[in-house]
Amino acid sequence: MTGDAAPLVATRVSPFLQERVTWVRHWTDALFSFGTTRDPGFRFSSGQFVMLGLEVDGRPLPRAYSIASPSWSNELEFYSIKVANGPLTSRLKLIQPGDTVLVGRKATGTLVLDALRPGRTLYLLSTGTGLAPFLSLIRDPDVYERFARVVVTHGCRTVADLSYAALIGEDLPADPDLGELIGERLIYYPTVTREDFRNAGRITDLIESGRLFADIGAPAFDPAADRVMICGGPAFLRDAKAVLLARGFEEGSLASPGDFVIERAFVDS
Numbered sequence: 001m002t003g004d005a006a007p008l009v010a011t012r013v014s015p016f017l018q019e020r021v022t023w024v025r026h027w028t029d030a031l032f033s034f035g036t037t038r039d040p041g042f043r044f045s046s047g048q049f050v051m052l053g054l055e056v057d058g059r060p061l062p063r064a065y066s067i068a069s070p071s072w073s074n075e076l077e078f079y080s081i082k083v084a085n086g087p088l089t090s091r092l093k094l095i096q097p098g099d100t101v102l103v104g105r106k107a108t109g110t111l112v113l114d115a116l117r118p119g120r121t122l123y124l125l126s127t128g129t130g131l132a133p134f135l136s137l138i139r140d141p142d143v144y145e146r147f148a149r150v151v152v153t154h155g156c157r158t159v160a161d162l163s164y165a166a167l168i169g170e171d172l173p174a175d176p177d178l179g180e181l182i183g184e185r186l187i188y189y190p191t192v193t194r195e196d197f198r199n200a201g202r203i204t205d206l207i208e209s210g211r212l213f214a215d216i217g218a219p220a221f222d223p224a225a226d227r228v229m230i231c232g233g234p235a236f237l238r239d240a241k242a243v244l245l246a247r248g249f250e251e252g253s254l255a256s257p258g259d260f261v262i263e264r265a266f267v268d269s
């Protein structure tokens with residue numbers, strides 16, 4: 001053996017892709033959405049989340065973010081809170097088209113169709129930015145191939161917080177590509193807790209009282225027919241899970257599909 005073997009060169013692949021912001025839409029002082037380019041090699045299932053961030057002082061500052069766009073889209077979309085003094089969002093809220101954001105190479109999460117057993121109606125229950133993963137799923141044709149009806153609820157404090165109401169209620173059913181598939185099968189049920197509105201009160205209360213089912217013309221929750229995904233704040237997750245367990249629903253995961261799956265929309269401090 002001679003000693004002229006090639007030297008080992010350590011090449012480190014960044015865990016983040018660099019994507020370009022393509023549009024930004026501010027809904028309120030506390031909520032905004034934005035789109036980015038999508039690396040052709042980046043794969044995810046509709047409903048999953050990814051680490052998203054900005055480079056701050058030469059280092060990545062990432063947070064978990066649900067991808068709001070469907071897996072077939074060649075752009076990525078995110079729906080974000082603006083936390084006052086939040087390390088990431090106090091900076092992220094300032095992004096403009098052309099800026100760079102960091103997107104983790106690996107998506108993950110439990111809000112995926114394969115974590116649920118087959119069923120007839122899919123309920124997507126959300127509060128606040130917990131709507132984000134469902135914006136991905138309701139734009140995925142696979143959802144309508146697996147379920148006869150899809151009910152998406154969005155609970156917020158005020159009507160102004162009901163971002164995407166026009167997209168879900170009007171644009172998607174009229175969409176030239178998805179409209180025919182969606183037809184009348186996508187039911188949008190927004191509700192607010194701090195103002196008068198056609199639907200008012202917490203989603204879990206509207207389920208318990210039977211009002212949700214009466215309003216949409218559906219039978220009450222039945223684990224034989226209904227499948228449920230839940231995403232929102234900690235109190236909502238706790239209450240919604242208790243409602244489902246009391247009705248005989250079993251929690252699922254990719255390893256063991258069930259009747260419902262849950263994901264946190266954020267971690268409380």
Ligand SMILES: Cc1cc2nc3c(=O)[nH]c(=O)nc-3n(C[C@H](O)[C@H](O)[C@H](O)COP(=O)(O)OP(=O)(O)OC[C@H]3O[C@@H](n4cnc5c(N)ncnc54)[C@H](O)[C@@H]3O)c2cc1C
Nearest residue numbers: 063064065066080081086087088089129132265266268269
């Ligand atoms: C699985 C998962 C998916 C997530 N998806 C999203 C998403 O799609 N959109 C999004 O905006 N955030 C999402 N988050 C929250 C996100 O990771 C950050 O917490 C958020 O971007 C704020 O970052 P920050 O650094 O500004 O403040 P942080 O220091 O991260 O948060 C400060 C505090 O603000 C509150 N808070 C944080 N995020 C939210 C929120 N979304 N709604 C209400 N209160 C909040 C909490 O009390 C938190 O302790 C997700 C979190 C998890 C765990």
